[in-house]
Amino acid sequence: MKNLITALFLTLSSTAVNATLIDFEGFADTGERVELAIFTPYLEEGYEFTSTHVHAAVIDSEYSTYNFNFVGNDTDWFGFSEYNTVMLTSASGALFDLSNLTLGINAFATSSSIDIAIIGNLANGNTLISNITNISTSTLVNLDWTNLLSVIFTTSDDAGIDNINVAATQVPAPGAFAIIALGLAFIGFRKKSKNL
Template identity: 30%
Template sequence: MIKRTLLALVAGSMLSISAQAGVVFEDNFDLEAGAAGSSALNYNNFDQWSVSNGTVDVVSNGGWGIHCAGNTGKCVDLDGSTHNAGMFSSDTFNLAAGIYSLSFDISGNQRTGSNDNLQVTLDGFFNQSFNLAYNSLWQTVTHTFTVNSDTSNNLTFNHAGGDNIGIMLDNVSLHSVEVPEPGTFALFALGLAGVGFLRKNQKV
């Protein structure tokens, strides 16, 4: 009976640990702007984003000679077509205390002209500016951070200027990282101790 209880405890604590990981926010923009293959200038009907103080464009891979990340789907030109780059803001999401990983793909504007400037902010956890030449290749930016107490937040991509050709954005992702919380870890340690106890007391 004790053995069965302890084994259940070990299994239970392992389940708790694997349940820690998960998607908080994710978007590849591939389903925006209608049918596959269609682009939309000054688009503001995003499923998980709002655009303010200017505009952004949705570009389908190959449109205007622009290639999205992975050379497929759709992506976002953070400087729309009104000579006023918009503030691109994600919907609000909840962050429980824990460890998270943020990642997104950006490239230069892939057309011409001077460098572009972009400020990316996840208030209190990430605030970084990027200055990219037009021919900067797609790169994945990643950042891991710790949230100490439950909060809600959102991501903003704030492109500077407005000459209608801006830094391209794709594959935004925010995941919780698979780590045991202190309480779970204690349970897990207790489970391991239980295994040790069983081994020690098992008759050979």
């Protein structure tokens, strides 16, 4: 009996997670930035970033015009301004999980620190909100949000995002449900035969 319950538990808990890192590398040429058109998504690893304003770009780490610099970060990154609402979605429309990401201030900002609001829209219609305040350098933010339809970012001043760890939301396979049903039926059958 214990072995059956253990097998059922392992079947449900052994679902593989397909983690993906969105790092913006290689999109912009060395020393350049690629400004995104309004509502034209940037696509990487099956995920889309869409911006509501022209002040959004993928920026190479060596880009130096206008003092653009993701303070504390030395890789390519996604920059956006306080005029923007930036949305992250799965390109396929599937649910996804957001583990963590790096947020930071763009040196072009007029203030010495910024605030970034992150809003996760869940499949059940609820929302999750995380307000990260007083960001003055590259900051790792752990969220561990699951079952997301989209994530929205807004900022108080010029900001940067990098190294976003996402994964497709795992749904148990139909085979797992069949094994559970068989296991429960077997347990019920054994109990019934013991009572006879």
